[in-house]
Amino acid sequence: MALIKPFECVRPNEKDAARVAALPYDVYNRQEAVCEVKREPLSFLKIDRAETQFDDSTDTYAPEVYAKAKELFEEALADKTFITDTDKTYYIYALTMDKRTQTGIVACASIDDYLNNVIKKHENTRADKEVDRITHVDTLSAQTGPIFLAYRADSVINDAVKKTKENKALYDFISPDGIRHQVWKMTDITLVENVRKAFEGIDSVYIADGHHRAASAVKVGLKRRRENPGYTGNEEFNYFLSVLFPDEELMILPYNRVVKDLNGYTQEEFLNKIKEKFDMAESDRQVSPDKKGTFGMYLGGKWYKLTAHKDIMSDDPVDGLDVAVLQDNLLAPVLGIGDPKTDKRIDFVGGIRGLSELEKRCREDCVVAFSMYATSIAELFAVADAGKLMPPKSTWFEPKLRSGLFIHRI
Structure with missing residues (x-):
């Protein structure tokens, strides 16, 4: 009670x-x-x-x-x-x-x-x-x-x-x-x-x-x-x-990500690495993900829609969060961002600022940006009920x- x-x-x-x-x-x-x-x-x-x-x-x-x-x-x-x-x-x-x-x-x-x-x-x-x-x-x-x-x-x-x-x-x-x-x-x-x-x-x-x-x-x-x-x-x-x-x-609004470099990869090499875990399609407009397991990516002046392969999705309340899927399958293994709380190469942009802010950051001080599908309140409850912790910057109220x-x- x-x-x-x-x-x-x-x-x-x-x-x-x-x-x-x-x-x-x-x-x-x-x-x-x-x-x-x-x-x-x-x-x-x-x-x-x-x-x-x-x-x-x-x-x-x-x-x-x-x-x-x-x-x-x-x-x-x-x-x-x-x-x-x-x-x-x-x-x-x-x-x-x-x-x-x-x-x-x-x-x-x-x-x-x-x-x-x-x-x-x-x-x-x-x-x-x-x-x-x-x-x-x-x-x-x-x-x-x-x-x-x-x-x-x-x-x-x-x-x-x-x-x-x-x-x-x-x-x-x-x-x-x-x-x-x-x-x-x-x-x-x-x-x-x-x-x-x-x-x-x-x-x-x-x-x-x-x-x-x-x-x-x-x-x-x-x-x-x-x-x-x-x-x-x-x-x-x-x-x-x-x-x-x-x-x-x-x-809950999404909490988007921007990254300052490609960890030594060329743009073409980076795109090829992404395809190992995600389906990728170029888009002629800004990508605001409309369901779990999908991500927008802005790179080289272009938008892409990324869809996570089924085998990297999880039913675990934390591992199944979109922020965790991106972190565990792209940000950490490809871009080398092991701890997003302390790594100076990554920054976070509240969803209230819109997708144009991601494009702006890529013109100013970053190279690639990811737009996220928002964590749901049910997902927040599930993580807390399990006694677990959300990854950093999972929610923006x-x-x-x-x-x-x-x-x-x-």
């Missing part, structure tokens, strides 16, 4: 919500973050990335940066940029991109469910990437970036969401990237209880995106437990901020959840 609880939400006032809402902290480099905060001084990014308040001589991870983040947060509470809802409830968060809407429930998930694998992962996390968010959450005593969770759709939860969306939205705005954001508060206590009980009947919840944020929140919770040996389990530090989406509403719309104080 999953413990998904309602919570007291700190959130922006209705007037300022559109200006406060910010993309996740890790989609920007430092200079981009500085520019974004200059563009929008109310952006929550100034709290998420408080190094934007210092010149470049200050280290991104210096103690004074986190102290500044806390100061800015407390100022925003004091001047009523942020308000605190004192009733514990759920919120509904709908994001619409290209006329397609996905709707999730904003709530708090249990760190014990994370530790006991009720909340399942499909990625490893790196300790060095966790330290920053651990320090940020611990210094603010607040979680500011929700974890993107997924679950198998449930009719009771669907009904509660539908009824709540019949009310007037708290927020309804379009962000600069064209995404519509709508938020409702679940004010019917019967619906709140229905949702809580329905989640108790769900065996598994899955991290779709935000593995490092989740790991960081859990480690802060464990630190607080050590500091409070008499803890009961009901304290807010035992839970982390999440938005939970039913599987039927989620769409869009649109991104905004930070600053919902804050959970611990």
Whole structure:
């Protein structure tokens, strides 16, 4: 059973919500973050990335940066940029991109469910990437970036969401990237209880995106437990901020690959090597794969469609992923890319950027590009259920959840 609880939400006032809402902290480099905060001084990014308040001589991870983040947060509470809802409830968060809407429930998930694998992962996390968010959450005593969770759709939860969306939205705005954001508060206590009980009947919840944020929140919770040996389990530090989406509403975009050289092969030699494992057909247009086991390839100003031979496909939840088929049968053995996480010769391009971005990269700094068929949410669930890990850069979720719309104080 999953413990998904309602919570007291700190959130922006209705007037300022559109200006406060910010993309996740890790989609920007430092200079981009500085520019974004200059563009929008109310952006929550100034709290998420408080190094934007210092010149470049200050280290991104210096103690004074986190102290500044806390100061800015407390100022925003004091001047009523942020308000605190004192009733514990759920919120509904709908994001619409290209006329397609996905709707999730904003709530708090249990760190014990994370530790006991009720909340399942499909990625490893790196300790060095966790330290920053651990320090940020611990210094603010607040979680500011929700974890993107997924679950198998449930009719009771669907009904509660539908009824709540019949009310007037708290927020309804379009962000600069064209995404519509709508938020409702679940004010019917019967619906709140229905949702809580329905989640108790769900065996598994899955991290779709935000593995490092989740790991960081859990480690802060464990630190607080050590500091409070008499803890009961009901304290807010035992839970982390999440938005939970039913599987039927989620769409994963492909995560495409670009490679800087042909590992010493001529173009003709490379094409011949590909034919050992893939059928290949030249195309007069961009190739966006339309089914599993197919890949687009851009090389020498031409597009090709590659179809994996049946004998290299697998029923294994990891080995059967298209990203694994390409890695194991072409990228590693032919192009010599043994570890895509560390090899500087490969780069990854989110599907949101389109196929023209692959052509552009091949004109600038790469030689060959591969367009992928997107991993499905069912495949993600299967990998996590098997206790396995996805290859690097297997999934790209869009649109991104905004930070600053919902804050959970611990």
